[in-house]
Every structure is written in structure tokens, then in C-alpha cells.
Amino acid sequence: MGDLSAAHGQPVVQPDVQAAGPADEWEGIEKSEEFTTLVRARWRFVAPATVFFLVYYFLLPILNGTATTFMRTEVIGHVNVAYLFALSQFVVAWLLAWFYIRRANTVFDPLAARVIELARRMKGGSR
Amino acid sequence: MNVTLVLFLIVIAITLGITGWAARRSGTTVQFWAAGRGIKGWQNGLAIAGDYMSAASFLGIAGLIAFNGYDGFMYSVGWLVAYLLVLFLIAEPMRNTGKYTMADTLAYRMRAIPVRSAAAVATVAISAAYMMAQMVGAGSLVKILIPTLDSTLKPYFQWTVFGIHLDPSITLVGILMMVYVIVGGMVATTWVQIVKAVLLMTGAIGLTLLVLIHFGFNLGSFFDHVYAVKDAKTHLPFTSPGILYPYGKTTVWGIDKALLENISLGMALILGTAGLPHILMRFFTVPNARAARGSVGWAMALIGSFYVMTTFLGFGAATLVGKAHICAKVDASNKCLSALNNNLSMPRLASALGNEFFGSFGGELLLAFIAAVAFATILAVVAGLTLAASSAFSHDFYVNVIRSGHEVSEREQVRVARITAALVGVLAIVLASGTGATTNAAALVAGLAFVIASAASLPAILFTLFWKRFNTYGAVAALLGGTIATIWLYAIGPGFSTTPPTNPAFPLANVGIVAIPFGFLCAIVFTWVGELFGADRLAEKRFHEIDVRAYTGLGAEPAAPTI
Numbered sequence: 001m002g003d004l005s006a007a008h009g010q011p012v013v014q015p016d017v018q019a020a021g022p023a024d025e026w027e028g029i030e031k032s033e034e035f036t037t038l039v040r041a042r043w044r045f046v047a048p049a050t051v052f053f054l055v056y057y058f059l060l061p062i063l064n065g066t067a068t069t070f071m072r073t074e075v076i077g078h079v080n081v082a083y084l085f086a087l088s089q090f091v092v093a094w095l096l097a098w099f100y101i102r103r104a105n106t107v108f109d110p111l112a113a114r115v116i117e118l119a120r121r122m123k124g125g126s127r
Numbered sequence: 128m129n130v131t132l133v134l135f136l137i138v139i140a141i142t143l144g145i146t147g148w149a150a151r152r153s154g155t156t157v158q159f160w161a162a163g164r165g166i167k168g169w170q171n172g173l174a175i176a177g178d179y180m181s182a183a184s185f186l187g188i189a190g191l192i193a194f195n196g197y198d199g200f201m202y203s204v205g206w207l208v209a210y211l212l213v214l215f216l217i218a219e220p221m222r223n224t225g226k227y228t229m230a231d232t233l234a235y236r237m238r239a240i241p242v243r244s245a246a247a248v249a250t251v252a253i254s255a256a257y258m259m260a261q262m263v264g265a266g267s268l269v270k271i272l273i274p275t276l277d278s279t280l281k282p283y284f285q286w287t288v289f290g291i292h293l294d295p296s297i298t299l300v301g302i303l304m305m306v307y308v309i310v311g312g313m314v315a316t317t318w319v320q321i322v323k324a325v326l327l328m329t330g331a332i333g334l335t336l337l338v339l340i341h342f343g344f345n346l347g348s349f350f351d352h353v354y355a356v357k358d359a360k361t362h363l364p365f366t367s368p369g370i371l372y373p374y375g376k377t378t379v380w381g382i383d384k385a386l387l388e389n390i391s392l393g394m395a396l397i398l399g400t401a402g403l404p405h406i407l408m409r410f411f412t413v414p415n416a417r418a419a420r421g422s423v424g425w426a427m428a429l430i431g432s433f434y435v436m437t438t439f440l441g442f443g444a445a446t447l448v449g450k451a452h453i454c455a456k457v458d459a460s461n462k463c464l465s466a467l468n469n470n471l472s473m474p475r476l477a478s479a480l481g482n483e484f485f486g487s488f489g490g491e492l493l494l495a496f497i498a499a500v501a502f503a504t505i506l507a508v509v510a511g512l513t514l515a516a517s518s519a520f521s522h523d524f525y526v527n528v529i530r531s532g533h534e535v536s537e538r539e540q541v542r543v544a545r546i547t548a549a550l551v552g553v554l555a556i557v558l559a560s561g562t563g564a565t566t567n568a569a570a571l572v573a574g575l576a577f578v579i580a581s582a583a584s585l586p587a588i589l590f591t592l593f594w595k596r597f598n599t600y601g602a603v604a605a606l607l608g609g610t611i612a613t614i615w616l617y618a619i620g621p622g623f624s625t626t627p628p629t630n631p632a633f634p635l636a637n638v639g640i641v642a643i644p645f646g647f648l649c650a651i652v653f654t655w656v657g658e659l660f661g662a663d664r665l666a667e668k669r670f671h672e673i674d675v676r677a678y679t680g681l682g683a684e685p686a687a688p689t690i
């Protein structure tokens with residue numbers, strides 16, 4: 001493990017990779033119901049969440065530049081919309097991260113475990 | 128020698144002592160580059176935060192806010208939101224498919240020699256740009272602590288390197304850092320980052336509290352004072368956007384230039400993090416994908432809290448010190464005797480708050496503490512960057528390309544890594560001197576590293592993981608095209624000088640809006656070109672493997688059995 005020379009050049013086949021089988025077996029796993037379920041479950045969360053945070057984030061500089069009067073409107077004292085919008089980005093980022101981590105731990109990981117189980121069965125129960 | 132300097136030197140000696148002590152606990156390559164993959168999630172989170180909260184964040188953002196008000200805060204927002212991309216798409220697949228470097232993941236599908244060489248170029252370019260920002264920050268710190276250094280050493284710095292006059296402070300600091308990193312080794316980087324992250328948070332929380340105490344915990348009054356600070360050119364209050372890039376002045380391609388600058392900046396900020404080699408490396412130090420995910424969560428909590436505090440620190444410096452008094456040398460009546468330098472906002476704020484609450488000795492003490500924390504920050508980040516750059520060169524290029532197929536001893540690898548570290552360091556010193564050390568914010572310079580990362584590394588990584596047709600042609604084109612385009616656009620553009628050229632060939636200081644799409648376009652177009660030649664069937668065949676591995680962690684590098 002500590003010997004770097006094992007990692008030279010072309011990717012070295014590691015013991016665990018052998019356990020899962022050659023390339024056509026990878027393709028077999030890729031086409032399995034277990035794997036497609038995992039991939040679909042992940043993207044069902046990740047795709048809309050990514051689109052949402054990108055849109056929400058770029059709204060800030062775009063509004064700052066185009067809706068200058070609105071963004072400089074003061075809400076509480078001299079605290080303006082632009083500052084509150086920027087602060088809300090922190091809240092949104094934290095919430096999305098929290099939702100993702102919770103979903104990954106409770107939903108994606110068990111689905112991935114099913115795929116790993118399948119890979120072991122395909123290998124004939126070794127390991 | 129004044130009290131500040133003595134205290135500063137003591138703190139530096141202690142941190143270096145810890146580094147030296149920890150560095151001796153070195154071992155095999157997996158420990159050297161990936162800490163045995165036994166770092167716990169929260170520890171790695173702290174280390175990521177430590178790697179990330181560099182001089183650019185600690186000195187740079189606070190300085191930008193102190194000088195430009197609200198607009199500086201955009202950096203804080205972007206650099207936190209960036210972690211969502213890392214969390215959703217990068218951290219876990221990287222952990223599942225990689226070994227030591229980003230190029231390991233690429234080389235799984237692509238032909239190793241061209242892709243590793245190109246990845247090494249991009250990594251070294253990113254590291255050098257990022258390190259340049261750290262040197263600018265460190266040079267500024269030395270200027271405030273030893274104001275006479277520059278003028279004393281000036282006679283010895285009359286010569287030029289590639290037409291660039293070296294800055295004495297930056298050169299001295301740069302050489303010092305290179306020596307520590309090269310001699311001391313880099314095994315302890317993770318722990319140095321953790322210690323540093325704790326120190327940094329302590330410093331930031333302490334200063335924020337003092338700012339709040341000054342305003343009697345009355346946020347309304349705080350913002351009244353911030354509002355009262357007006358920008359000299361635009362006459363806008365500091366709470367308002369539009370000072371750093373004034374809106375409605377000029378148009379570029381028919382669109383408001385300031386708007387384009389801000390969007391362009393935003394693109395680099397939120398996409399770049401996912402391609403930074405020294406952040407990506409961090410995900411190889413944890414035992415599995417779940418820990419990688421958790422570590423991003425921890426990092427986001429820490430980095431986010433820190434960035435919220437940047438408003439208090441930056442606005443605090445704007446109100447309590449004032450832009451006109453932020454420079455390396457002030458006289459008894461607090462008047463500036465040298466050029467304004469926004470990297471010094473935090474140290475000046477610390478000194479002012481210390482004076483106010485603990486008397487003049489307190490002021491010196493607090494200044495020394497903040498300066499030492501900032502210096503330790505820079506030292507730790509430079510160590511992390513050196514690690515990334517030297518691993519890219521030594522592991523990706525030297526071992527896997529130049530000496531491909533030969534046995535390379537660990538001793539030889541470490542020697543190559545050290546030489547690389549020295550070369551990257553020299554490059555950073557020259558570049559940092561060239562951009563002008565005293566007047567530019569470290570955050571602006573760090574922005575360049577983020578553009579290269581998003582234009583070169585990000586398309587290569589994303590397409591390798593998620594695009595079946597992607598091939599070696601596309602990967603190499605993205606890595607080289609993105610890097611070259613960014614540097615070229617930056618070179619012909621206005622750059623980050625405080626007195627920009629009047630009519631640059633490229634109108635924007637933030638080149639991301641052109642460079643990033645260009646990098647992605649290179650990846651796509653050259654993948655098609657590669658398909659025309661029909662040369663890279665392997666990449667498509669191997670996709671099945673990387674696809675399964677990225678999602679499931681099957682066959683991922685295991686943790687060393689020492690957890």
C-alpha cells in the first residue's frame with residue numbers, strides 16, 4: 001500500500017477491483033436495476049439542487065447590477081436588500097448541504113450497499 | 128526591535144517548532160501524500176477549512192471590504208457556495224476513484240502519459256498563482272512589522288529577473304517559506320492546518336467580539352457607522368454594491384462592464400474550488416466517501432461562519448480605522464507615511480481594538496497575535512500548495528511520465544518533490560513581485576488561481592466522471608487550453624494593478640466569463656476531434672468502470688489499517 005511504484009503509468013488493477021471483475025462485469029453492474037436506481041436517486045436530488053443554487057447565486061450579482069435601486073433599498077436601519085440577500089446565500093448553502101448529507105447517509109448509501117452486494121454475488125460470493 | 132516584532136517571532140518559532148516536530152513522524156508515500164487515509168471526517172473538515180482560509184480570505188477579503196465595502200463581501204459568498212458543487216459532484220467520486228492526485232482519476236480512463244503531463248501543467252499553474260497571493264499577503268505583513276526592511280535591503284535588490292524588480296519583503300518571506308517546507312517536509316500539513324484553523328477562528332471570533340463590544344452589540348448603530356463611510360469616487364455608502372466595480376460607467380459588448388466583472392468573478396469563485404488541487408487532495412486522506420462528504424459539511428460550517436465574520440472585520444476596519452489609515456507605516460497622529468495597503472486592514476484593526484480596550488501594549492500584543500496567525504496561515508497554505516504542486520510533478524509527471532516503466536525509489540521521488548517545491552516557490556516570488564506587492568489585495572490575485580481551476584481542471588474532472596464519450600483529446604485540450612487561455616487573457620487584460628492600463632486588449636479584469644466556457648468548449652470540441660480519429664476507444668470502455676466506482680466506492684483505495 002505504501003509503495004508508490006504500484007501506481008505507475010497505466011492504472012494498476014487493485015485487489016478490490018479484481019474482486020468486482022473485468023470490464024464487461026463493470027458494464028453488467030452499470031446496467032443492473034440496483035445501480036440505475038442509485039444513479040437515478042442521486043440525480044433526482046443533485047440535478048435540481050445544483051440548478052437551484054447556481055440560479056440563486058447568480059441572481060445576486062445580476063440583481064446588484066440591474067436592479068440597483070431595489071438592492072439598495074434599506075430594510076432595517078441601514079441594512080439593505082443586497083446585504084440581506086448575500087447573507088441568505090449562506091443560509092441556503094448550509095441548508096442544501098445539510099439536506100444532501102442527510103439524504104446521502106440515509107438513502108444513497110444503502111442503495112450503494114445494494115450495488116456492492118450485487119457485485120459480490122456476481123463474483124460468486126468471494127470476499 | 129520593538130515588542131510587536133519580538134512577540135511575532137516567538138509565535139512563529141513555536142508554530143515552526145510544532146511543524147518540525149510533527150514532520151519527523153514521516154513514513155511511506157501513502158502517509159506522505161494521503162496521511163494513511165486515516166484522517167477522520169471532522170478533522171479533514173478542519174483541514175479543508177484551514178487550507179481554504181488562506182491569506183486571501185483572512186487578510187484579503189477583510190481588506191476588500193474595508194476598502195470597497197459591500198462588493199468585497201461577494202468573495203465570501205462565492206467561496207462558500209462553491210462548496211455545494213464540491214459536495215454534490217466532486218468529493219465522493221474523487222475519493223472513490225482517485226489515489227493521490229486529480230490526475231489519478233483522469234488516468235483511469237485516459238491515456239496516462241498525455242493526461243498526466245497536462246494535469247501537471249494545470250496543477251503547477253494553479254498552485255503558483257495561489258501561492259503568489261499568499262506571498263503578496265506575507266510580504267505585506269513583514270512590511271508592517273519591520274517597516275524599515277524594504278529601504279534597508281533595497282541596495283541589494285537592484286537587479287531584475289525577466290525584467291521584474293524583486294520586492295525585498297516578498298523575496299525574503301518567500302525564501303524563508305521555501306526553506307521550511309523543503310527542509311521540514313510536508314507530512315504534518317494536515318495537523319498544521321488543523322492547529323492553524325483553530326487559531327484563525329479564535330482570532331476572528333475575538334476581533335469580531337471586540338468590534339461588537341465597541342458598538343455595544345447594537346447592530347443598528349454598527350450599520351449606521353458603516354453607512355456613514357462613503358467611497359471617495361462613487362460617493363456611495365459602504366453598505367451599497369457598486370464601489371469595487373462602479374455600475375453604469377462603461378459598457379463592454381453592449382453590457383454594463385461592472386455587471387460583467389461581477390458575474391465573471393462569481394463564475395470563477397463558485398466553480399474554481401472544485402478544481403483546486405490542494406483541496407481535491409484532501410479527499411484522499413479520509414477512509415471513505417461518507418467521511419469525504421462529512422468533511423465537506425464540517426468545512427462549510429467553519430468556512431461559512433468565518434466568512435460571515437468578514438463583514439464585521441472588514442466593515443469594522445472601515446469604520447474604526449478608516450481606509451486612509453491602512454498602510455505599513457503610520458506616524459504618531461495615525462497618518463499614513465507609505466502607500467495604502469488593504470491586506471493590512473486586519474492587523475490595523477487588531478492594533479486599533481487592542482489600543483482601545485487594553486492600552487498601547489495591548490494594541491501591540493493584539494497586532495502581533497493577528498500578524499502571527501496570518502503568517503502561520505500563509506505558511507500552512509504554502510505548505511499545502513507545495514504539497515499539491517510537488518505531488519503533481521513528482522507523482523504525475525516524473526514517476527509516471529518521464530520515468531514511466533522504471534522503478535523510482537522513494538528517496539528519488541522526495542528529491543524531485545523538493546526540487547519542484549523550490550522551483551514553484553521561485554516562480555511565485557517573481558510573479559508576486561511583478562504584480563506589485565503593496566497595493567493589491569491578496570484575494571484578487573487568488574482569483575486568478577480560481578479561474579485556471581475552473582477553466583482547466585473542472586471540465587476535465589467533471590467530464591471524466593460523468594460523460595461517457597469524453598476521451599484523452601478532450602481532457603488534454605481542456606487542461607492546456609483552459610490554463611493557457613486564462614493566463615493569456617489575464618496578461619493582455621487590465622490585471623489587478625491599482626492604476627490599470629487605459630485601453631487593455633481584453634477589457635475585463637475577471638477573465639472567467641470567457642476563459643471558463645472556453646475550457647469547457649475545448650473539452651467538447653477536442654473530444655469530437657478525437658472521435659474522428661477514432662483513437663481512444665479505451666476511454667469509452669473504461670467509463671463503465673469509473674461510472675460504477677464513482678457512485679458506489681467499489682474498489683476504492685482502502686484506508687491504511689491504522690485508524
